[in-house]
Amino acid sequence: MPVWQRIYEEINDPNFVILCAAEDVGGEAVAGPIFDAASPTYIQVVDPDHIISSAFNFVNVPSAAWVDEEGRIVRIDEGTYSQQHEIGDGEHKISFGTDVYSPALKDWIAKGPESVHVQSAETVTGNIRQHTPEQLSADAAFRLGNLFREHGQSEKAEHYWQKARELNPDSVNFIRQNLTLTEEGSAGESFLKLMGEYINQGKAYYRPLDIEH
Numbered sequence: 001m002p003v004w005q006r007i008y009e010e011i012n013d014p015n016f017v018i019l020c021a022a023e024d025v026g027g028e029a030v031a032g033p034i035f036d037a038a039s040p041t042y043i044q045v046v047d048p049d050h051i052i053s054s055a056f057n058f059v060n061v062p063s064a065a066w067v068d069e070e071g072r073i074v075r076i077d078e079g080t081y082s083q084q085h086e087i088g089d090g091e092h093k094i095s096f097g098t099d100v101y102s103p104a105l106k107d108w109i110a111k112g113p114e115s116v117h118v119q120s121a122e123t124v125t126g127n128i129r130q131h132t133p134e135q136l137s138a139d140a141a142f143r144l145g146n147l148f149r150e151h152g153q154s155e156k157a158e159h160y161w162q163k164a165r166e167l168n169p170d171s172v173n174f175i176r177q178n179l180t181l182t183e184e185g186s187a188g189e190s191f192l193k194l195m196g197e198y199i200n201q202g203k204a205y206y207r208p209l210d211i212e213h
Contacts, residue, residue: 005040007102016109018042021052023061025146049146053173054139057129060172074118077127079206100211138168
């Protein structure tokens with residue numbers, strides 16, 4: 001967040017808007033202090049039911065869509081890290097993110113539709129992950145689980161959360177959300193293990209970024 005705030009200030013264009021959504025079932029109580037600590041001046045919303053991820057069929061965070069002045073999506077479904085990061089130590093250290101995404105974003109803001117990073121309508125359409133019936137059912141189960149959790153019915157909440165993960169096992173969002181309720185959190189040992197397994201299996205928890213380094 002602090003890095004995105006710096007980038008937002010560097011761009012300094014009144015026609016450019018960042019809308020940052022915190023997808024966390026903990027709601028304002030969890031996301032609010034994080035926003036407050038970062039002190040961003042761009043728009044922040046809290047999305048406890050993962051409505052945005054569901055609408056765009058994102059499978060992990062952070063992800064984003066670039067939307068132009070006409071309301072058209074010109075890029076979608078990528079790992080939108082502001083810079084490269086490293087977590088873990090020694091043989092467990094994992095590098096993720098990239099330093100090329102934010103320069104590409106700046107290029108788009110400066111050049112608009114002439115930017116080489118703007119994708120065609122056909123490419124964007126092909127990059128939008130189509131919802132399967134199972135994924136739609138998973139989203140409904142996830143929200144139902146959240147409703148039961150909100151009303152203190154933890155057993156039913158866990159039942160529907162588990163059902164959501166079974167219906168959509170590729171949703172890293174569901175897995176990480178569940179980890180937020182554990183002591184280690186969403187970026188602890190379990191998540192590092194998950195990332196390692198994805199890498200070893202050649203699976204991508206993000207679509208490959210087609211921006212030249």
